[in-house]
Amino acid sequence: MTELPRIVIAGAGLAGMCAAERLRELGFDGEIVILGAEPGLPTYRPALTKQFLSGEFSERDLVIAPAHQLDVVWRFNTPVSQLDPLRRQVFLPGGELLDYDGLVIASGVEARRLPTGIHGHPRVTVLRTIADAARVRKALTNSREQVVVIGSGFIGCELAASLRAMGHQITLVGRSPRLMGELLDRELGARLTELHRRKGVQLQLGTKVAGWAPQPSAVELRLTNGRVLSASHVVVAVGSVPAVSWLRDSGADLADGVVCEPSCHVAGLDDVVAAGDVASWPNLRFGPRAHRVEHWTNAMEMGRAAAESLLSGREGALPYTPVPRFWSEQFGLQIQAAGMPALGPVRRAMDQGTPGGHTVSGFFLDNRLTGVVGFDNTPAVLRHTAELRRRVATGADRVPPVPEPSRV
Numbered sequence: 385m386t387e388l389p390r391i392v393i394a395g396a397g398l399a400g401m402c403a404a405e406r407l408r409e410l411g412f413d414g415e416i417v418i419l420g421a422e423p424g425l426p427t428y429r430p431a432l433t434k435q436f437l438s439g440e441f442s443e444r445d446l447v448i449a450p451a452h453q454l455d456v457v458w459r460f461n462t463p464v465s466q467l468d469p470l471r472r473q474v475f476l477p478g479g480e481l482l483d484y485d486g487l488v489i490a491s492g493v494e495a496r497r498l499p500t501g502i503h504g505h506p507r508v509t510v511l512r513t514i515a516d517a518a519r520v521r522k523a524l525t526n527s528r529e530q531v532v533v534i535g536s537g538f539i540g541c542e543l544a545a546s547l548r549a550m551g552h553q554i555t556l557v558g559r560s561p562r563l564m565g566e567l568l569d570r571e572l573g574a575r576l577t578e579l580h581r582r583k584g585v586q587l588q589l590g591t592k593v594a595g596w597a598p599q600p601s602a603v604e605l606r607l608t609n610g611r612v613l614s615a616s617h618v619v620v621a622v623g624s625v626p627a628v629s630w631l632r633d634s635g636a637d638l639a640d641g642v643v644c645e646p647s648c649h650v651a652g653l654d655d656v657v658a659a660g661d662v663a664s665w666p667n668l669r670f671g672p673r674a675h676r677v678e679h680w681t682n683a684m685e686m687g688r689a690a691a692e693s694l695l696s697g698r699e700g701a702l703p704y705t706p707v708p709r710f711w712s713e714q715f716g717l718q719i720q721a722a723g724m725p726a727l728g729p730v731r732r733a734m735d736q737g738t739p740g741g742h743t744v745s746g747f748f749l750d751n752r753l754t755g756v757v758g759f760d761n762t763p764a765v766l767r768h769t770a771e772l773r774r775r776v777a778t779g780a781d782r783v784p785p786v787p788e789p790s791r792v
């Protein structure tokens with residue numbers, strides 16, 4: 385594709401904004417329209433469970449500004465409802481059709497709801513948007529009653545840690561026996577679990593919510609282990625689902641998010657690329673299977689890579705082969721991950737003999753390092769990240785340096 389009068393970006397999040405930035409950097413001088421379902425500019429979601437809850441950041445502090453002046457049309461509160469790839473049109477509210485010459489799918493994910501939950505109840509929230517976090521903040525202002533967090537993944541754990549540090553009574557309910565069991569090995573998982581316990585988070589692990597009963601001033605939760613909890617507020621943090629309902633009937637493969645080729649081109653569609661949480665693609669650095677990566681840095685880098693691929697066209701595009709990076713912070717503990725730990729079934733301490741136990745776990749597949757997770761050990765994680773870049777070479781390494789977007 386050499387000339388594109390209009391590129392439409394569906395999703396006004398980080399990936400969408402970074403795609404627009406890269407299109408302009410590469411000299412695309414046609415029209416760029418960014419369609420967003422939410423009311424404003426992209427937001428720094430990682431702070432929703434941390435500085436925003438604690439009141440350190442305001443809503444304004446969360447807004448992400450483009451790294452440089454972008455000549456784009458932002459259309460907020462404008463969810464795309466359908467894609468017709470043959471006519472090259474997206475469907476907007478009010479029956480409006482918008483033509484595109486190139487399309488970037490960057491619609492992210494939505495918070496998963498529990499099928500048995502009473503979502504919509506004023507004492508029950510999920511956590512994905514500023515509006516969700518503001519609801520939690522408001523509900524807990526001047527309240528020191530029991531809050532229940534459902535979900536022991538990183539969002540549930542960060543939420544529990546932040547609220548506990550603010551003095552709230554927190555019970556965390558999780559299906560796995562240890563916190564962040566999907567990412568951490570047994571030892572680091574046990575240490576994180578112990579940290580939460582020591583700080584006063586009540587843990588109900590290895591159990592699920594079996595029943596909900598709204599009361600006049602609380603929500604009662606019955607757990608499968610027989611316990612009954614009474615919560616003034618419940619936050620459901622049980623993962624996410626890709627925001628792809630608008631792509632039904634488009635011909636895109638929606639097996640897990642929107643399935644892409646290694647270059648970010650959406651399989652089976654012409655002049656359509658995808659980026660960020662919604663996109664699954666084979667990262668050839670780690671193997672031929674497609675995966676989604678829900679990390680802040682990936683949304684940035686993949687948005688940029690998808691823009692490059694859109695302008696290069698399918699034939700000329702390079703595979704996108706990053707070393708994904710992720711961080712979390714709980715009670716001051718820095719958890720950092722690099723690579724694709726989930727792909728490595730064999731877990732080994734990378735710094736055995738460290739007093740107090742190891743701080744970095746390596747994940748291996750067929751004796752090959754696929755990822756690392758570290759506790760309070762940034763230098764070691766950075767060293768292993770560099771090693772992952774070197775050792776798992778692809779021959780087509782393309783991760784351009786990324787300017788950090790700033791909050792306005």
Ligand SMILES: Cc1cc2nc3c(=O)[nH]c(=O)nc-3n(C[C@H](O)[C@H](O)[C@H](O)COP(=O)(O)OP(=O)(O)OC[C@H]3O[C@@H](n4cnc5c(N)ncnc54)[C@H](O)[C@@H]3O)c2cc1C
Pocket residue numbers: 394395396397398399400419420421422428429430431432433462463464465490491492493511512513539627630659660661662677678679680681683709710711712713
């Ligand atoms: C509470 C929280 C804490 C997090 N903390 C961390 C962290 O500590 N470290 C880390 O690495 N990552 C963290 N993440 C993950 C990180 O924020 C995401 O990976 C990143 O925001 C993904 O960006 P995105 O642009 O792909 O998706 P999003 O930011 O979700 O943007 C997608 C946008 O598309 C919009 N949209 C959806 N459907 C449509 C449609 N049909 N039409 C138009 N627009 C649509 C959505 O409303 C949204 O605004 C956190 C996420 C959350 C929710």
